[in-house]
Amino acid sequence: MRHLAITIFVLGLWSCSRPSDKNVSNDDRDTLQNLVQVNTDTVRVNVNDLFKLDSYLDNKIVDTVSLLSIDFDCAFIIYPTDEQMEEMKREYGEEDFFTIVDDGSYYHGTAISLLDSLQITTVSATKPFVKFIGTDKTWTLNLTRKGLPAWNLIFFKRNREPEIIGTADLTADEINNYFKVDGEKNAR
Numbered sequence: 001m002r003h004l005a006i007t008i009f010v011l012g013l014w015s016c017s018r019p020s021d022k023n024v025s026n027d028d029r030d031t032l033q034n035l036v037q038v039n040t041d042t043v044r045v046n047v048n049d050l051f052k053l054d055s056y057l058d059n060k061i062v063d064t065v066s067l068l069s070i071d072f073d074c075a076f077i078i079y080p081t082d083e084q085m086e087e088m089k090r091e092y093g094e095e096d097f098f099t100i101v102d103d104g105s106y107y108h109g110t111a112i113s114l115l116d117s118l119q120i121t122t123v124s125a126t127k128p129f130v131k132f133i134g135t136d137k138t139w140t141l142n143l144t145r146k147g148l149p150a151w152n153l154i155f156f157k158r159n160r161e162p163e164i165i166g167t168a169d170l171t172a173d174e175i176n177n178y179f180k181v182d183g184e185k186n187a188r
Contacts, residue, residue: 076124
């Protein structure tokens with residue numbers, strides 16, 4: 001369900017921003033919709049890649065002013081920046097913008113309640129980049145890369161690779177499968 005919701009959202013976004021081409025046949029349009037690609041800074045993100053860590057990874061050196069470092073197990077909550085909100089308002093118009101904000105807020109609120117009930121620590125993004133510091137590896141992610149969802153959730157456990165999660169149909173099982181190992185509990 002989550003992937004369907006994100007796919008529909010991205011297809012809508014893509015169709016609104018694509019220049020009109022009178023020479024494209026219906027067959028070409030179907031093929032294009034099946035292979036939707038969204039341009040990002042330096043990466044092309046396929047709809048199916050919206051929840052893949054590689055879509056967020058950034059190997060450039062990031063100024064510490066723009067970087068939040070996380071070295072503990074948590075669910076990391078991503079909200080749109082003011083700039084992203086203004087861009088969405090311009091792109092979708094006020095009525096659709098408020099619907100998008102309402103949906104994003106609802107799904108995030110539901111996810112946060114579920115995470116709280118399972119005693120998973122939550123942290124909200126306060127900077128455009130985050131560095132997750134694991135036991136053996138670090139990952140630097142660009143949270144504001146064009147083409148990626150403005151509302152999202154990242155599970156992080158120091159001994160595991162971070163996992164990008166949508167909030168639309170998040171379940172307790174999905175949370176427990178990531179954070180709990182052999183009856184281990186994530187203490188707050």
